[in-house]
Amino acid sequence: MEWSKLKNVILLMLLCVNAILLLLVGSQARVSTRYQEETKEAALSVLEQGGISFLLDELPDDLTLPVVAVTRDRSNESAIASALLGEVTLQEQNEVRPRYSGQNGTAEFSMNGSFTVTLQPGVYTLDGHDYDKSSQSCLKTMGLSGTLADKRLDGSETVLTYFQNWEGAPVFSCPVTLRWQGKDLIQIEGSRLEGTAASSTEEALLSTSTVLVRFLAGVNAGGYVCSRIEDMTPGYLSSSTTTRQVQLTPVWRFTTDTGAYYVDALTGDFTPAE
Structure with a gap:
């Protein structure tokens, strides 16, 4: 048999084998999909x-x-305090729970990630935005992003709770709660990672x-x-x-x-x- 004809036969056989393999893969995929749906x-x-x-x-x-x-x-805790409160000083040089204080409020951070920030009224306001957008903006100032988990009224306060995100996925054990009194943010507390x-x-x-x-x-x-x-x-x-x-x-x-x-x-x- 001439080489050109033999080559064509070999190519035809390879095409047939590939077609059969594709059919088998497609059949297995359909079986797998059907099994998942039934499950x-x-x-x-x-x-x-x-x-x-x-x-x-x-x-x-x-x-x-x-x-x-x-x-x-924990190296940027002082930077977070300054971003939220303006100029601050370290009141307690305690590695376990340092406390920063300034004219606009106080901030405390713990080794386990828990924190509390208390703000004076008028420091951080809604500024024409809704509570969620303003709260998300505050979290961004802290270097965080969050998924809204709950929004409720507590007396005269509006309370929003977020789960901190890690690479886009919520960390359910790291909630952050923001308390608004009217248009003023007065407290942020929770756990951060x-x-x-x-x-x-x-x-x-x-x-x-x-x-x-x-x-x-x-x-x-x-x-x-x-x-x-x-x-x-x-x-x-x-x-x-x-x-x-x-x-x-x-x-x-x-x-x-x-x-x-x-x-x-x-x-x-x-x-x-x-």
Whole structure:
């Protein structure tokens, strides 16, 4: 057989093999997609049999957040105090909880990330914006971004609570609360995480369907009562491994008609929100 004809035969055989491989991959993808859909439907069915309605339009995709180890950095606490209060002085040279004071208020920071800033009325105002936009602007001044978790009235005060974001994902154990008295911001308190990622690892996380089943099991085992899931949000919970080292673990936050709960995306552990 001439080489040109043999070459054409070989190319035709390779094309046939590639076509067969594509068909096999496509078939496996369809089977995988169908299996995932059936698993989701089964998880929702189990939930309904447990007396809990799922109010979201569809089950969220599987979580893909990494496990992150963060080394705290406290070097800019004085800069944050100055950005919010103007010129300040260090009143207590205590490494555990330094306190800054100025004409416009005070600021205290702790080693575990908790802080309290008290402002004099008129220092930070709405300036024509709504509470959320003004609060987000204040967080940006502190070098933070946050996801709004709650807005409520407390007597004459308007109180907004945010979860600090880490790489775009909320850290549920780092809430920041801003208190407004009329148009004046009078207090900021909560917990902040600032530092650098010492490590970031991709771990095998539980599927969303499995997390949903673990949620139902946790509710039943703990004797909790709820009738509907109103929201299901991915994010992190933090835990201190050393004084300066913090681990961020991927979790799902379930918001229900009776409260909020967490399911660890690594272990499936169920815990109620505090």
